[in-house]
Amino acid sequence: MTKSQLFVIGAAVLAVLVYMSAFVVDERELVIQFRLGEIKRSDFEPGLYWLTPIVNNVRKFDRRIQSLDSLPEKYLTSEKKNVIVDSFVKWRINDVAEYYRSTQGDLRLANNRLSRIVNNALKNGISQRTILQVISGERAEMMNAVRENVYVQAQRFGIEVVDVRIKKLDYSETISASVFERMIKERATVAKKLRSEGNEEAKVVRAEAERESREILAEAYRESQSIRGEGDATAAEIYAKAYNQNAEFYSFYRSLNAYRAMFDERNDILILQPDSDFFRYFKDAKGAQ
Numbered sequence: 001m002t003k004s005q006l007f008v009i010g011a012a013v014l015a016v017l018v019y020m021s022a023f024v025v026d027e028r029e030l031v032i033q034f035r036l037g038e039i040k041r042s043d044f045e046p047g048l049y050w051l052t053p054i055v056n057n058v059r060k061f062d063r064r065i066q067s068l069d070s071l072p073e074k075y076l077t078s079e080k081k082n083v084i085v086d087s088f089v090k091w092r093i094n095d096v097a098e099y100y101r102s103t104q105g106d107l108r109l110a111n112n113r114l115s116r117i118v119n120n121a122l123k124n125g126i127s128q129r130t131i132l133q134v135i136s137g138e139r140a141e142m143m144n145a146v147r148e149n150v151y152v153q154a155q156r157f158g159i160e161v162v163d164v165r166i167k168k169l170d171y172s173e174t175i176s177a178s179v180f181e182r183m184i185k186e187r188a189t190v191a192k193k194l195r196s197e198g199n200e201e202a203k204v205v206r207a208e209a210e211r212e213s214r215e216i217l218a219e220a221y222r223e224s225q226s227i228r229g230e231g232d233a234t235a236a237e238i239y240a241k242a243y244n245q246n247a248e249f250y251s252f253y254r255s256l257n258a259y260r261a262m263f264d265e266r267n268d269i270l271i272l273q274p275d276s277d278f279f280r281y282f283k284d285a286k287g288a289q
Contacts, residue, residue: 066091
């Protein structure tokens, strides 16, 4: 074997040894270093590290926040009525060495254990409250207690619980009908009250409008009568002046207007004595009797 071949082989062996002896810790990872299967170190910061091949090995875990989306579960309230709760949990590895000891680094096993903790906490919280308290009255207080309980219990698995939330909370089918019926009755009561208040307000508005309408009509009638009176007075004054200027012409003019008004239609018939004062201008233009 030539020197060049030996050099190539030596370089390859050295490269393999370097590859097996070095490892990189990413900022998104947590790393455990083992020595013959026993945990040697777990406090690595991001960077490049060395180890002794064969004797030592490393295992990496995701340090980012994980999501546990549980299936909907039924829980009994203090009234012994079922509610269906759909929840989720946000968590991350806090102590990677303890996490490995308790779960062997199996993510599915970690989720199963965490799921049991959450279910027990929700069961205890819901069983101490009524349906109304679970839905609205004490929901925030209950979830704070559940979150604190889960956080404490998860610590022994090297897990830090970031948040526990309820996505959806439903009544079971056995009580949905009664709840909906009660909601309908409550809405009907509110609607009846609103209609009654609306009718009362409508009556007040209508009475006020009628009062204002009567006032406006009365004021308009008063003004019209005043204007009509002024007009009649002016007309009477004009008539009086005309009469004083030429009483005979004024009497003649009024008689012509009366003739025009009485004989407006062809079928009009008027029965009077021929020597009546009404026809005096038919006999004499001067109206002499």
